[in-house]
Amino acid sequence: xxxxxxxxxxxxxxxxxxxxVDQSHSTEIDSAKTIRGEQKNVGxxxxxxxxxxxxxxxxxxxxxxxLTEPALTGLPADSxxxxxxxxxxxxxxxxxxxxxxxxxKFPPEVAETAFSHMGFNWNPEGHGPKGIFTTPHFDVHxxxxxxxxxxxxxxxxxxxDPIHVKTSNLEPPGQFLPPDYQLAPNTAxxxxxxxxxxxxxxxxxxxNFSNIFLIGVHGGNILFWEPMITKAYLETEPHFTAKxxxxxxxxxxxxxxxxxxxxxxxxxxxxxxxxxxxxxRLASYPKNVYGVDACMDSRVAQMxxxxxxxxxxPPIQRCxxxxxxxxSEGAMSKAKE
Numbered sequence: 001x002x003x004x005x006x007x008x009x010x011x012x013x014x015x016x017x018x019x020x021v022d023q024s025h026s027t028e029i030d031s032a033k034t035i036r037g038e039q040k041n042v043g044x045x046x047x048x049x050x051x052x053x054x055x056x057x058x059x060x061x062x063x064x065x066x067l068t069e070p071a072l073t074g075l076p077a078d079s080x081x082x083x084x085x086x087x088x089x090x091x092x093x094x095x096x097x098x099x100x101x102x103x104x105k106f107p108p109e110v111a112e113t114a115f116s117h118m119g120f121n122w123n124p125e126g127h128g129p130k131g132i133f134t135t136p137h138f139d140v141h142x143x144x145x146x147x148x149x150x151x152x153x154x155x156x157x158x159x160x161d162p163i164h165v166k167t168s169n170l171e172p173p174g175q176f177l178p179p180d181y182q183l184a185p186n187t188a189x190x191x192x193x194x195x196x197x198x199x200x201x202x203x204x205x206x207x208n209f210s211n212i213f214l215i216g217v218h219g220g221n222i223l224f225w226e227p228m229i230t231k232a233y234l235e236t237e238p239h240f241t242a243k244x245x246x247x248x249x250x251x252x253x254x255x256x257x258x259x260x261x262x263x264x265x266x267x268x269x270x271x272x273x274x275x276x277x278x279x280x281r282l283a284s285y286p287k288n289v290y291g292v293d294a295c296m297d298s299r300v301a302q303m304x305x306x307x308x309x310x311x312x313x314p315p316i317q318r319c320x321x322x323x324x325x326x327x328s329e330g331a332m333s334k335a336k337e
Contacts, residue, residue: 032054043073045070059307067273085102097125104120123136138231145221155189177222257276259275261273
């Protein structure tokens with residue numbers, strides 16, 4: 001009975017603390033500050049992670065990496081050993097080539113975003129599909145899954161039991177994928193999963209690839225969002241930004257991007273590669289046949305407490321109102337005792 005009283009008291013205090021929390025969501029940003037994450041050596045330069053947050057509310061607005069210009073030189077060749085801070089892996093696309101992975105942490109403030117860590121990959125000879133992505137390029141994986149889960153992903157084409165490839169290629173609910181995104185053949189890789197591409201993109205035509213956006217999946221779970229960019233494209237010193245095609249539903253609550261950018265800063269001599277326009281999305285049931293709304297998971301509760309704002313998503317509003325009514329009735333009944 002005592003435990004029940006505590007459980008009732010906690011949310012009552014929570015809702016009392018935030019009775020007039022601002023429930024509006026402003027899309028205007030007066031200014032933002034950049035919080036740096038981990039940095040590692042790449043080639044003759046460095047790569048570092050960062051998060052830009054609203055200077056007033058602290059809410060995330062953009063998440064990305066910065067690659068210094070010297071990092072485009074001194075990169076390992078396919079036959080080289082892994083440089084310090086990286087892992088060398090054989091690609092499973094049927095070719096003889098390798099990828100060099102640099103895993104980096106984002107700053108702790110990313111906890112309310114959908115992303116947990118960065119997997120920055122250098123592919124000196126590219127990878128399959130042959131003739132499309134077989135050119136030197138970088139994979140910029142914004143991972144949603146934990147590092148521990150990702151490290152356990154196995155893909156081995158020599159394995160007599162194809163279960164690992166089948167698991168990687170298991171498709172998620174279609175509503176979790178943006179429009180026109182389909183599984184790219186022979187793209188299941190260890191520590192990554194399988195890759196989905198926009199089949200309408202001209203970047204998929206042989207010889208066209210320079211900058212494309214992919215989605216990663218493993219075991220039916222959305223695993224990463226990924227700009228994939230050739231080294232030659234970066235050397236053109238681009239100033240690129242584009243809106244993203246967005247899914248109907250999201251597997252976990254958090255801040256997700258609506259655009260991405262690849263920008264060379266002439267003054268800093270650095271490349272910023274980022275997911276922009278971060279917007280809060282509530283986890284939802286694709287094609288909800290259950291008649292039950294998603295409500296406040298741990299990330300939503302954490303976000304409300306941190307930013308002192310209740311998201312304007314209707315399911316959350318209904319959930320909060322129901323909780324208020326129940327707890328209010330409970331408090332009144334207790335007062336009468």
